[in-house]
Amino acid sequence: MTITIRDVAKHLNLSITTVSRALDGYDDVAEETRQLVTQAALEMGYSPNRAARQLRRQRTDTIGYIIPANTAGFSDPFFSEFIAGLGDEASAHNFDLLVSTAPPASLAEMALYRRWVQGGKVGGMVVNRIYEKDWRLEYLAVQKIAHVSLERSSSQADFVGIEADSVNSMQDLIAHLVVQGRSKIAYIGGLPDLIIDRDRFTGYKLGLKSAGLPFNPHLVAHADLTREGGYQVAKLLLLAGSNQPGAIVCINDQTALGAMRAVHEAGLKVGQDIAVAGFDGIADSAYTQPPLTTLQQPVYNIARQLVTMLLALINGEPLLERQITILPKLLIRESTQG
Amino acid sequence: MTITIRDVAKHLNLSITTVSRALDGYDDVAEETRQLVTQAALEMGYSPNRAARQLRRQRTDTIGYIIPANTAGFSDPFFSEFIAGLGDEASAHNFDLLVSTAPPASLAEMALYRRWVQGGKVGGMVVNRIYEKDWRLEYLAVQKIAHVSLERSSSQADFVGIEADSVNSMQDLIAHLVVQGRSKIAYIGGLPDLIIDRDRFTGYKLGLKSAGLPFNPHLVAHADLTREGGYQVAKLLLLAGSNQPGAIVCINDQTALGAMRAVHEAGLKVGQDIAVAGFDGIADSAYTQPPLTTLQQPVYNIARQLVTMLLALINGEPLLERQITILPKLLIRESTQG
DNA sequence: TTGTAGGCGTTATCAA
């Protein structure tokens, strides 16, 4: 940081006030002067110091997102798409995106929130992978800081964000599997306290009910939303002998990828011997072998939309819709059709 | 931003100086006082305003990384691992990571650099996907701002960062394919100006030479490092009739995934009819069907190491190694063995 | 060991 507004002003024999206003587009500056200033700023390579601006304006042009990663070195394409969406939309509004990772409800996570929110580093937060009881949402509400969430916790008094209608879309998926002649349909979820687990599991059960199929707790398992977790849990399900499932429905695509691998290693054919389906519709899902049936959510666009909503909140602009519901789209691919 | 150091000081009937120093761990503060202050700060929910601190200290605790994304809504697991590594290591040092995406050498990219670097928003940058002639590196050098890069441009006078020995590792891969009886080995790269393309392509050619195989320009194609690009280009290669390759070596795993799909759609079997190999060793590669042979780089750890180096640079600490070379590890999987 | 005071670079208020 070497060149300041003072340098520009001195160079032009103007006051810093005029320079500041010329650059900020105030209309009480002579057009001629503005041209001069803009030109000089560009030539001199001046860009306003963000810290000073933030301090003075008492607001920041930064939003934050903390990836809820349980393990170090994790990797889930859901997050790259999500972050790309957040970043692109933020950039479009000259906002910046602060990113970090922390295990849910960990001390590290809390420290980050504290630093970012109470330190005024961010003007708003994006949250997802919501839990039924989620300290983050309570915290953000108490701090009265702008935030939007993907998925909704029942404790959220004033929910602003997007939720997917997992319950209904999951039922569509189950119906599809039933049409394909599958009856012993297994479900691999995540932590039961997760909103997405609750909803997708509910949809799964309702789907069975509609089809007149019995609910069998032995066909339900919980993993951790990772490929590895899906793999391990699916292996166990496949050992069930006569109780072996004819289909495995997973809480997300990563889990499904793991399950597919387990099926394959068991010497069975995905799509023929056992149907496998996921949820999210990440780009990978079209490239697996066989391609994966999934409930697709437009992750990238959801992220952009969330940022749009968040910025409106931050800028105190009216929000057309405070709550948006999306119906994931059933993409039927080979993994569920013999 | 509501509770400041002043509030804490007033609450305790101390001066702000004392509070500031107590919290920053200076040793000229009575232990008793420190306890009091720390306690009060916690209770009152005080966290220093980052903007004020940055302005005063004339340095920031933020580093930046701009994802070189060519298309909106892109998704490459390489980047999620990379970002997770950057974020984790930054967090470990109480630094924050600013992330955005921009097409290489675009106006948007330049605007971001300007805002971040000249605006003092970041104290250092991480750069990768380097080009032979790369404006970012020149810019960062001119601005005299700390930066590290993954891959090295020949124009980098003072390179600090990590480079993979693509040339040698690629030769290992070619040797492996030759042992497997493959002779018509194709190469799908990226833009020729990319360092990784230059190096991997060089390794490819040297590998052919060592094996006494002729170099055939018709077996070389350029895509864009995406799955879709790899898919399209591989389709063309497969149409070559009698010139059809027996193996396809790709610049990265994403390209290889696309190529695998093309092979599959052509009714051929990956690993038997045609061998396919990638580069990077992203987590996905173990889960494809068949699993993908690849040259693995520890992306997550590379990212962490880069941040370690960058922070040393920023803090003016001595760097044990300014330049680290990594030899990617050949992971032989089914995609190259019949 | 603690307190006083100046200034980091901006923007906003007020006066010219």
Added chain:
DNA sequence: TTGATAACGCCTACAA
């Protein structure tokens, strides 16, 4: 239409 000046919250010489 432009300029002088105060303040944003913090850190750090320097003084007590």
